[in-house]
Amino acid sequence: MSRNRTASIPLLSNGRGATRWALVGLLLAAWALRLPSLLEMPLHPDEALYGYWGLLIGQGRDPWLTGGSIYKPPLLPYLVSVFQLVFGSTTLTLRLPGVTAGMIMVPLVGALAHGIYEDVWTGVGAMVAVALSPFAIELSGTAFPDPPMVMLGLGACVAAARGRARWAGLLAGLSFATKQTGLVWLPLVFVLSMTRGLEHPGRAGGFVVAYLIPALLTFAWDGIRVALGADSFWLAGIEGYGGLRLIWPQELWPRLRAWIRILGASFESKGINAVLVLGVPLLGGRGLVRPPATRRAFFDALFTSYCLIYMLLHWLVAFPLWGRYILPVVPMLALLLGRVVRVVAYLLCRRVKVTLPQWLGPMMLALLLVVPAGNACAGGSALAADRVAYRGIEDVVLFFAELPEGSVVYHHWLGWHYRYMLFDAPVYLAYWPTPAWLARDVQAFGDREPRYIAFPAWESAARVEHSLDEVGYRLQEALSVARGGTQSFVVYRIVPTSDK
Secondary structure (H helix, E strand, O other), X not given: OHHHHHHHOOHHHOOOHHHHHXXXXXXXXXXXXXXXXXXXXXOOHHHHHHHHHHHHHHOOOOOOOOOOXXXXXXXXXXXXXXXXXXXXXXXXXXXXXXXXXXXXXXXXXXXXXXXXXXOHHHHHHHXXXXXXXXXXXXXXXXXXXXXXXXXXXXXXXXXXHOOOHHHHHHHHHHHHHHOHHHHHHHHHHHHHHHOOOOOXXXXXXXXXXXXXXXXXXXXXXXXXXXXXXXXXHHHHHHHHOOOOOEOOHHHXXXXXHHHHHHHHOOOOOHHHHHHHHHHHHHHHHHHXXXXXXXXXXXXXXXXXXXXXXXXXXXXXXXXXXXXXXXXXXXXXXXXXXXXXXXXXXXXXXXXXXXXXXXXXXXXXXXXHHHHHHHHHHOOOOXXXXXXXXXXXXXXXXXXXXXXXXXXXXXXXXXXXXXXXXXXXXXXXXXXXXOHHHHHHHHHHHOOOOOEEEEEEOOOOOHHXXXXXXXXXEEEEEEEEEEEOOEEEEEEEEEEEOOOO
C-alpha cells in the first residue's frame, strides 16, 4: 500500500527543499536556453506555412483549409489561429505552442520516470537530459508540430502509468490530432496502461472511447474538407513524404549512417552517447541475469524497444532524413539515461562500499551536456542550420510590404514566408516554376507595374538573368541583406534592358 502511495506522489513533492529548488532552477535554465531559439531565430518555411494556415482560419478566408495542400491534422493550425486572434500575428505568437510544449516536456519526463521506477533521482536525471538536449532546446523554440505532439504523447504515458486510462486515451488521441506521427505513442501508452489494470473491460473501453474522440473528430474535419473539394490530409502527407515505401537495398547503409549521425546529434555529446551505447545493454543484461525479472527491468526493456522500433521504422521506411523526426525518442533516451546513471551509481556504491551523493548522477549528465546545450542556445546545433539560412528574411519582407499597391513579387523558394508575412500586404505574389516561364510573364506584363524578385544566398541569379536578357529585361539590385558579414538575400527589380 505504501509503495503505491509513494508512486503516486508528484516528483516535485518528494525529497528535501533543496532538491525542489534545484529542480525549479533546472526549469528556469531550460527556459533561458530556449529563449534565443524562440526570439532570435528566423522562421523556417514550414513554420511560416503553419502561420499562414492559422491566418486563413482566423480571418475567415478559408476556415476549413480547402484552398491548398494540407498535410497535417487540424489541432495545431486551429490552435495557432486562436493564439493569433488573442495575441496578434507575430513570430512569437506562432511559436508559443511549441515553447510551451517544450517546457512541459521537462517535468513530464521526470514524472514518468519517477512514476515508473518509483525513484526521485531517476526522474531528476531524465529531466536534466531533456532540459539540456540540443534537439529539445532547438525544437522548443519553433512552430513545428513535433513538440506539442511529443508533449501530448508524454502526457498520455504519464496518465497511463498512473492508471488514468481515459486521460491516457484522450491525450494519445490529441497527439495524433497534432501530427500523424502521434500514432507511435499508442502502443507504448497501451502497454503502460496494461500495467495499471487496463485489462479491466470498463477501463479498456474508457481508453478506447477517449482515444477515438479526437481521432474521429480529426477524420470528420478531413471528410468535410474532402466534400468541399480538398485533398485528404492523410493522402497529402504521404505524397509530401514522396510516397511511403520500403527503402531499396542500395539505401540500407547510407540511410543507416545518416540516422545514426542524426540520432547522435540529439545530445551532441560523445560522453552521453557512450553512456547510452554502453549503459542500455547493461540495463538489459541485468534484467536477464537477475531472475525473476523485475518490474523495473520490464520497463527498461519497454522503453529500449520503443526507441529501437521507432528508429527501425524510420530506417527501413523512406521517411525524409530530417532531424526533428528524432524528437519522439529524445524523452525516452533521457529516461534511459536517468536510469543508467542511477544503476551505475548503485553498483559502484555496492562494489566499493562507499555511499555516493544521490545528485552525483544527474550532475554528471549536466556536466556532459552543458557545452552542447550552450551551443544549441547560440544557434550552433545540427538542427539550426536550416533556420540560420533564413536570417534577414524579415528585411526582405519589410521591403516588399512597403511597395506600391499592385506591385508584383515573384517567388520560387520563399513563397511560404511571403504568404504568411505578406498576408495583408498590397502586393501580388506570383510563383515562377522556371526561368523561361518568368521571362515570358515579364515580357507579356512587365510594363504594367513594378516587378521584384529575391534570391537567397544559396541560389544563383544567373539563369534568370540569362532568360530575362533574351526578352529585353534585366535585374537591377534594389536591396542587399547581410547577416554576420555574409550576404543572405538580394532583392532585384526587373526592368527593361534599355533602362540604365
